[in-house]
Amino acid sequence: MEFQESSLSFVKYWQVIKRRWSPSLIVFLAVFIISLLIASLKKPSYVAEGKLKFQRTNATSTLTTLGTEIGKLEPVVQDNKTSPLNTEAEVIRSVPIVQKTIKQLNLTDNKGKTLKIKDFLKKLNVSDVRGADVIQISYKDTNPETTAKVVNTLINIYLENNILANRTQATAARKFISKQLPKAESIVRQAEAELANFKEKYKIVSLNEEATKGVEIITDLQKQISQTQSQIAEIKAQSQEIRKQLDMNSQQAVIMTSLSQNPGVQDILKEIQQLESQLAARRNILQNNHPEIVNLEDKLASLKSILRQRIKNVAGKNFLNLDNNFQLGQLQEQISAKLLELESNRLGLVNQATALSNLQAEYKQRLNNLPRLEQQQRQLERKVQAAQSTYSLLLQKLQESQIAENQNVGNASIISEAIVPEEPVTSHAIIFLSAGVVASLAAMANIYFLEATDKSIKTVEEAKELLGLTTLGVIPTSSKLKKTINAQETTEFYHQRLLIPSLTRSPMSEAYRMLRANLQFMSANKELKVIVVTSSVPKEGKSTVAANLAMAMAQMERKVLLVDGDLEHPIQHQIWKLTNDKGLSNVICEQMELKTAVKTVMNYLDVLTAGVVSFSSTLLDSQKMAGLIDSFAANYDFVIIDAPSLTVAADATILGQMSDGVLLVVRPGIADSVNATTAIEILEKSGQNLLGQVVNGVISKNEPHSYYFLEEDQLQKSAVQEYVKNVVETRSH
Secondary structure, eight states: OHHHHHHHHHHHHHHHHHHHHHHHHHHHHHHHHHHHHHHHHSOOOEEEEEEEEEOSSOHHHHHHTSSTTTTOOOOSSOSTTOOHHHHHHHHHTSHHHHHHHHHHHTOBOTTSSBOOHHHHHHHEEEEEOTTSSEEEEEEEESSHHHHHHHHHHHHHHHHHHHHHHHHHHHHHHHHHHHHHHHHHHHHHHHHHHHHHHHHHHTTOSOHHHHHHHHHHHHHHHHHHHHHHHHHHHHHHHHHHHHHHHHTSOHHHHHHHHHHHTOHHHHHHHHHHHHHHHHHHHHHTTSOTTSHHHHHHHHHHHHHHHHHHHHHHHHHTTSOOOTTSOOOOOHHHHHHHHHHHHHHHHHHHHHHHHHHHHHHHHHHHHHHHHHHHHHHHHHHHHHHHHHHHHHHHHHHHHHHHHHHHHTOOOOSEEEEEOOOOOSSOSOOHHHHHHHHHHHHHHHHHHHHHHHHHHOOBOOSHHHHHHHHOOOEEEEEEOOTTOOSOOOTTOOHHHHHTTOOOOTTOOOHHHHHHHHHHHHHHHHTTTSOOOEEEEEESSTTSOHHHHHHHHHHHHHTTTOOEEEEEOOSSSOOHHHHTTOOOSSSHHHHHTTSSOHHHHOEEEETTEEEEOOOSOOOHHHHHSSHHHHHHHHHHHHHOSEEEEEOOOTTTOSHHHHHHHHSSEEEEEEOTTTSBHHHHHHHHHHHHHTTOOEEEEEEEEEOGGGOSOOOSOOOHHHHHHHHHHHHHHHHHHHHHO
16 A cells, blocks of 8 residues: 555656656756856865764773763763764854854954854864764865864863863762761761660560560460460369369368367367267166256257357358368378369469460560561661661762862863865865755756646646546547647637547547547436536637537437537637627527528537627526527437636526536646636536536646557557458458
């Protein structure tokens, strides 16, 4: 697709060049000769050049590793097209350096005045050498010694400026760093103090080691807790078994052991036992109400009351029933002692397990807080590290700036000084080449100007694109009509416009036959009997098209009437070599009959000339004219009306309202875009049935495409071959 578009563009440009080659050649030769004359009058010019080598950093900074960033060549815009050498080239061309060079050398122009900066820059060329860190400086002048002085002076001034710029940067950097150092030191101290306070507050030595050690301690504590709980469970099992044997709990066992070992309780128990023995013995002899029995019972009650009081003193609130046996045996005492020992051990283990659990909880809480403490510590450490790095960097940069401030070396050096040139730079080849380039540009500008100012339609394609109408026919220029039609044409010359005799084949005749076929194709849906032929401006060949179209239709043995509707400037009578004393205007004015005015020029073709009466608009825009057209349509198969141009008179629109359609003739080189679009607007606003356009007078060599029509000799050759073929076939039959 892109190749096709480029091919079309090339064809279009080639056609433009073909149209404008003659005046453009004149412009080219004139400008070329003038350029050669001007160049020959000029003095020869000389060019001197010098070269500067650049380094990314200066050698002194590289060796000392201090101040390497000062004066470093780095582009601000990071892309493949940007080079720091371009920046340095612009510095060399800067106004201060140029002014200083002009002043130091006292450079003047042709009038003896101080050379202007813009004139100096026109002679100066500063460019980088591709593939090397080198800038080439050249100066052009008619004086060879001046060229060398300018280049060398400019280089020296630039080097001085480069060193001064680096030193100025270093001084500014040193002053800035000196102001920032106390602030940076204060920030370092503050950050270190915050870190120390944090470690002191949370008792931090090493959080990583503390986390590892804490996990080990928690694991060890868990083991101790598990062992203690196992011992407690074992003691509980033993205590439960002993309680079953004693039928008492551990508290009761403690009380029973205390009572069995209490002398006061045991003495009372012995007395009670003795008294109960006496009471039992006396009851066997005496009755219950006997005074001795009553006395023994009272003593027994008193002893039991004393025993109860002593038991209460020993047991406290845990008072025991007096029916219990408070006299334990040796085995029971041992078992009770064992129960008490187990209970004591159990309580001790429970307290130990509780203490271990509490300690484990403290370690777990500490471990849970370690990530937060570690994060805070890292933040404070980063703050300290950043402050220390900034402080160290400032100290280093202060040393670099102090060293760079005392340096007298830049990152540019001279590798080639300018020498006085011996030969001029302008040779004959360059002069001719420059003159050719200037002349070519002038010729192209001339072509552009002529194309821009020429509003005429030049090709068939332009007519199609501009008007947007269906192209019904493309009529080439006949070899008999190479000259442009003008007002002084003779009758004999008008007669030469009839170009399609019935027994010949030519590009012209084939074009009109194609026009006839296209009109017949359009009339398949709607009958076209009355056709008005007009154009946008005069001299587009509408009358010729109307005459030849009428002849082409008559060759089909269809009855055709050709009417000359251009009453102001009639032409049809000259084309057909007829007299114009009787015609359409006379019929409209009823000066004669239609049969008298119509003349037969060939088989099936009649011509009605314009006549001698004027006032065309009044005559044509009448009921009489409308009636005549209806009569024409009734008596003829086709009626062709030659109407005036649309931009000259309104006759074409009047006749178009009475016809079946309007055919617009467009001639490249005569019709322009303004008049053509105006004609289309007139036809559209008046509601005409615009059939299409006929492009007339097409010159084949001006067209980008050659498929519109065959060359005349090709068609003649084809006609001869067809004739011979017909003769041979006839003889064979």
